[in-house]
Amino acid sequence: MIDLHLIGIGTGNPDHLTAQAVRAMNSADLILLPRKGSAKSDLVDLRRTICAAVLTRAVRVVEFDLPVRDARGDYLGAVQDWHDAITQAWAGQIARHLPDGGRLALLVWGDPSLYDSSLRIADRLAERGLAIRVSVVPGITSLQALTAAHAIPLNRLGAPVVITTGRRLRDDGWPADGDSVAVMLDQGCAFDALDPAGIHIWWGAYLGMEHQLLIEGPLAVVRDRIAGLRAQERARHGWIMDIYLMRRGA
Template structure:
């Protein structure tokens, strides 16, 4: 039997790690750390920092498969998940042949636009005896609002959370006044009709490289696009998020 714990580690600041997360890490027999290539070395370095000083678990690193960016999106994602599932199984069989507790450190929180829970369910339905537990973490949405010192939702109103892909394909969600945009490739904000919209944007939230901007979308979107391109060129990768509000909402 494998006891799998998925641990939300926040958005890059070691102080985001909760006491519950620290206990779960310390109590694991094995922690698997994914390597995502030299251009994203910061991500594995952060996980190494979080694991430094742990005496109980064995720390094992593995190379993450790369999703086929040329194939149809959903099919490519399913194939990618299958490859990760097979890799997890191989690492578990190699390092926990008699069973035990395994921890995986998940950026932000496992419930929000992260596939770790889906991959864990694949593993559970593949014949491996597996229990799954989740330790929540600070999300990029929380970190963005904290960095700008703003509330997420309009007074008494709703929040729509979507991806940049969906926003480009379908436009502004019908009836929405407050929209969180995730997984952007840097091309989305300037495609929206900017009238009456304010944006709050952040990249590398919680990390030393944190960058913020906000303002009327017409003025801020080109500024953000330039800064985003500069940051991506400098670091080799970028994680960012935007909060868009129509001006009639209470910010």
């Protein structure tokens, strides 16, 4: 039996870890750290830093190369193929390092339940016949970090919030039932597809990290500034994680 702990680690700041997360990491027999290529080497560095900061006993920490998603062709088909490849990578590491079972921990950015596929991949392991028991340790999400950094509530009083992706915003426009719209996984300023009139935006990148960036204001006024800063910082670091909240008539 593999006891798989999916541990939300927030946005890379060790201070974002809960006491439950620290206990789960220290109770593990193995912690797997995915590498996403040299362009994102500081992401695995952050995971290493977290391990060094909170581990108080000798826990085996193993790094492995995470498969890369094919960005061409059908999006959902490519994601399914990518998840299959990740499942195979996880299964290979488990067979190699925990052949007799044990406690495995995976450190998940933000929270494993919000726009993350670790739970779906764990289901695929079970479908392959692996005896696996999954538990989730919730973490601070980038959405929480964004609203905290800007010191704003997520919603207006009695009003709904729609959480969507940059791809859906670009393809479908402003959600019909959205008073406030939070946008995640944006590959590149999907807000440019909107008429900016009357829209206020709160944007953040590298939330919780030393190089955190924040911009807020009327979308018509700040969108070019966001786009320019986003391109500059992505070129500097080789990657960027950003998220934003928009409201009409704010």
